[in-house]
Amino acid sequence: xxxxxxxAPVNIAVIKYWGKRNxxxxxxxxxxxxxxxxQDQLKTTTSIAASRDFTEDRIWLNGKEGDISHSRLQSxxxxxxxxxRKRRNSAAEDTVSRILNYKVHICxxxxxxxxxxxxxxxxxxACLVYTLAKLYGVEGELSEIARQGSGSACRSIYGGFVQWxxxxxxxxxxxxxxxxxxxxxxxxxxxxxLVVSAEKKHVGSTSGMQTSVETSPLLKLRxxxxxxxxxxxxxESIKKRDFESFGQLTMKDSxxxxxxxxxxxPPIFYLNQISQRIISLVHRYNDHYGQTKxxxxxxxxxxxxxxxxxxxxxxxxxxxxxxxxxxxxxDTFLKGLPVKPGLLSPDLLSAVGSDLCPGGVQYIIATQxxxxxxxxxxxxxxxxxxxxxxxxxx
Amino acid sequence: xxxxxxxAPVNIAVIKYWGKRNxxxxxxxxxxxxxxxxQDQLKTTTSIAASRDFTEDRIWLNGKEGDISHSRLQSxxxxxxxxxRKRRNSAAEDTVSRILNYKVHICxxxxxxxxxxxxxxxxxxACLVYTLAKLYGVEGELSEIARQGSGSACRSIYGGFVQWxxxxxxxxxxxxxxxxxxxxxxxxxxxxxLVVSAEKKHVGSTSGMQTSVETSPLLKLRxxxxxxxxxxxxxESIKKRDFESFGQLTMKDSxxxxxxxxxxxPPIFYLNQISQRIISLVHRYNDHYGQTKxxxxxxxxxxxxxxxxxxxxxxxxxxxxxxxxxxxxxDTFLKGLPVKPGLLSPDLLSAVGSDLCPGGVQYIIATQxxxxxxxxxxxxxxxxxxxxxxxxxx
Numbered sequence: 033x034x035x036x037x038x039x040a041p042v043n044i045a046v047i048k049y050w051g052k053r054n055x056x057x058x059x060x061x062x063x064x065x066x067x068x069x070x071q072d073q074l075k076t077t078t079s080i081a082a083s084r085d086f087t088e089d090r091i092w093l094n095g096k097e098g099d100i101s102h103s104r105l106q107s108x109x110x111x112x113x114x115x116x117r118k119r120r121n122s123a124a125e126d127t128v129s130r131i132l133n134y135k136v137h138i139c140x141x142x143x144x145x146x147x148x149x150x151x152x153x154x155x156x157x158a159c160l161v162y163t164l165a166k167l168y169g170v171e172g173e174l175s176e177i178a179r180q181g182s183g184s185a186c187r188s189i190y191g192g193f194v195q196w197x198x199x200x201x202x203x204x205x206x207x208x209x210x211x212x213x214x215x216x217x218x219x220x221x222x223x224x225x226l227v228v229s230a231e232k233k234h235v236g237s238t239s240g241m242q243t244s245v246e247t248s249p250l251l252k253l254r255x256x257x258x259x260x261x262x263x264x265x266x267x268e269s270i271k272k273r274d275f276e277s278f279g280q281l282t283m284k285d286s287x288x289x290x291x292x293x294x295x296x297x298p299p300i301f302y303l304n305q306i307s308q309r310i311i312s313l314v315h316r317y318n319d320h321y322g323q324t325k326x327x328x329x330x331x332x333x334x335x336x337x338x339x340x341x342x343x344x345x346x347x348x349x350x351x352x353x354x355x356x357x358x359x360x361x362x363d364t365f366l367k368g369l370p371v372k373p374g375l376l377s378p379d380l381l382s383a384v385g386s387d388l389c390p391g392g393v394q395y396i397i398a399t400q401x402x403x404x405x406x407x408x409x410x411x412x413x414x415x416x417x418x419x420x421x422x423x424x425x426x
Numbered sequence: 427x428x429x430x431x432x433x434a435p436v437n438i439a440v441i442k443y444w445g446k447r448n449x450x451x452x453x454x455x456x457x458x459x460x461x462x463x464x465q466d467q468l469k470t471t472t473s474i475a476a477s478r479d480f481t482e483d484r485i486w487l488n489g490k491e492g493d494i495s496h497s498r499l500q501s502x503x504x505x506x507x508x509x510x511r512k513r514r515n516s517a518a519e520d521t522v523s524r525i526l527n528y529k530v531h532i533c534x535x536x537x538x539x540x541x542x543x544x545x546x547x548x549x550x551x552a553c554l555v556y557t558l559a560k561l562y563g564v565e566g567e568l569s570e571i572a573r574q575g576s577g578s579a580c581r582s583i584y585g586g587f588v589q590w591x592x593x594x595x596x597x598x599x600x601x602x603x604x605x606x607x608x609x610x611x612x613x614x615x616x617x618x619x620l621v622v623s624a625e626k627k628h629v630g631s632t633s634g635m636q637t638s639v640e641t642s643p644l645l646k647l648r649x650x651x652x653x654x655x656x657x658x659x660x661x662e663s664i665k666k667r668d669f670e671s672f673g674q675l676t677m678k679d680s681x682x683x684x685x686x687x688x689x690x691x692p693p694i695f696y697l698n699q700i701s702q703r704i705i706s707l708v709h710r711y712n713d714h715y716g717q718t719k720x721x722x723x724x725x726x727x728x729x730x731x732x733x734x735x736x737x738x739x740x741x742x743x744x745x746x747x748x749x750x751x752x753x754x755x756x757d758t759f760l761k762g763l764p765v766k767p768g769l770l771s772p773d774l775l776s777a778v779g780s781d782l783c784p785g786g787v788q789y790i791i792a793t794q795x796x797x798x799x800x801x802x803x804x805x806x807x808x809x810x811x812x813x814x815x816x817x818x819x820x
Contacts (some may be wrong), residue, residue, distance in 0.1 A: 250685055251645040284641075284691050291644055291689040297674075298709040299681045301702050317693040384728050 040159035070402025157181030158188030191403035279327030350374030434553035464796025551575030552582030673721030744768030
């Protein structure tokens with residue numbers, strides 16, 4: 033039995049992906065761009081074992097056996113095996129040849145709640161594809177395969193700042209992720225995830241974006257005329273580490289994505305009253321300072337992702353804590369990177385208003401840009417035991 | 427002293443007006459279309475007195491003296507006096523000549539709460555312009571002047587179904603309201619106003635639409651590419667009395683207007699959680715019947731305007747009552763046209779879900795399409811006394 037264990041990161045889009053031009057190949061109607069989050073805070077770990085003793089492919093997700101026949105899972109398995117066979121033909125490796133005929137057991141866990149709107153499928157499929165690639169000794173371009181698991185997964189194949197170029201080809205061979213800058217490019221950048229609600233979302237992103245493509249005239253116009261310009265501007269603002277421009281584009285693009293959801297018929301609402309309050313808080317905070325010090329982005333759910341620079345973190349977190357007083361005694365309110373208690377000036381407090389909403393934010397995860405997937409060399413981290421089944425602790 | 431008293435209606439746009447291409451003349455970036463509501467339920471009453479004893483122009487709005495120097499008010503006064511002078515030259519009338527040199531006292535009241543998001547400025551300016559026209563004996567096209575008071579006021583100059591053609595000229599002479607069909611064209615049509623919150627709105631529509639024009643790329647695309655098509659389709663659906671098409675277009679256009687508000691930077695939110703619940707209730711209701719029996723429209727506030735046909739009113743009102751149980755004992759929950767208690771089938775109840783929100787809807791006004799402004803012949807309705815000041819009861 034051969035076991036390989038890898039980890040992969042979550043990514044947060046700052047130019048949003050919403051809408052496919054091809055449902056099977058997962059080809060998007062516009063390019064998108066994301067920041068890969070650090071795996072110290074958020075990651076998926078996947079172990080894959082191959083053995084001649086296995087009678088069927090099996091998968092366990094967060095401790096429960098899942099459906100291996102799921103079409104997107106099958107796409108990833110099929111494509112990576114096809115790639116491994118192709119490479120094997122040119123540089124024949126005995127081990128790989130043998131393993132390719134074995135069934136696999138896949139075991140995957142997230143260190144964060146699934147379906148909390150934290151793009152777990154992106155990290156999950158990136159990790160699956162990366163781990164399979166390591167198992168079969170496949171090198172090179174993997175984002176095209178990860179994309180076929182979950183569109184945004186292709187961006188989790190790289191660290192730092194990553195664009196998913198939409199491509200033009202019908203077979204999707206040019207619809208790939210590319211690293212724009214590495215994770216060390218903008219060391220001051222920080223990301224705060226404000227977990228607003230862990231409820232499962234009403235409309236899943238797969239069906240939501242399909243309805244949007246079918247019914248929203250504005251989505252089509254956004255994809256064709258707005259995004260191409262914004263991609264250029266966003267890449268430039270990242271390269272220059274220009275937070276003013278980066279933050280504004282991030283907020284505008286998040287708002288436009290949610291606008292197209294509202295333009296969908298029937299309309300889709302992902303932002304709730306707490307999300308709206310966070311948006312208002314961010315704008316008042318920036319207005320107070322006369323510059324964009326903090327920016328929000330929301331995916332297909334009410335949680336806010338806040339981008340800011342290191343010197344602003346303590347104060348802004350304090351402000352969130354004050355505006356959404358934690359209902360429990362607060363020691364689990366802050367997770368991730370250390371945050372020091374901040375001081376709030378009376379001027380700032382009067383500028384942002386005193387409208388309190390207890391319990392509106394459940395907790396905050398503080399993180400930063402991080403690297404792409406990696407292979408674990410520590411066998412103690414394997415999720416599968418020597419019997420090829422998930423370890424008890426998983 | 428000469429006193430004239432007139433009334434004018436509220437209108438609800440089903441193709442929304444949002445954005446000016448000329449702020450001074452109030453020229454819109456797209457055409458719009460509205461239904462004029464019946465004055466039995468909602469109206470503005472305005473009395474205007476002219477007397478040589480008056481030393482200055484004065485105005486009272488809902489019992490309080492207002493600022494007569496307000497620029498839009500001045501535009502209307504100036505334009506209608508100019509028109510009166512022009513007409514006088516051709517067909518000299520002694521009375522009008524004399525009155526035109528007098529100062530005026532204007533007194534205006536609404537029979538519904540101002541600033542409740544019920545487009546009180548549309549009825550108000552339409553009534554002002556119409557009453558001034560009667561005072562000065564001006565006949566003919568008044569919508570161009572009403573438009574200069576408040577854009578949507580031009581549509582309140584006519585009854586029934588009214589389009590405001592955006593026009594092309596820089597001087598706005600072709601930016602006019604036109605009646606599409608009279609108020610008797612679609613006798614079964616009913617309108618329910620669900621008053622969600624009487625709070626004053628956060629962002630007024632004048633400044634809101636200005637920010638949208640300046641910052642929303644989607645608004646520009648909507649005005650240029652979506653609305654022209656929708657105007658045609660809407661007029662056709664009204665002419666055919668096709669509620670399926672009328673209702674769907676109404677909902678889609680309301681959603682798209684709010685989408686452009688969200689695409690504005692900083693974003694504007696007019697819909698709250700109750701508005702979202704009403705939207706969801708309407709879609710579930712229609713889904714249950716497999717047809718569009720009810721449609722919503724929201725202006726720059728959280729109140730819902732529901733369009734439906736007479737046979738559906740009782741049941742849908744009952745459903746609203748059930749989903750948003752009135753907090754007081756319910757005898758003031760229903761205003762306007764009579765509504766009978768409806769029966770809700772178990773099938774319907776299980777289809778719409780049992781998520782209750784007590785007090786979410788404050789009250790309902792039931793009404794129907796109605797006629798345009800008219801002059802009162804009953805002097806007891808004059809709001810100004812023989813001393814030229816508001817009567818005590820006003």
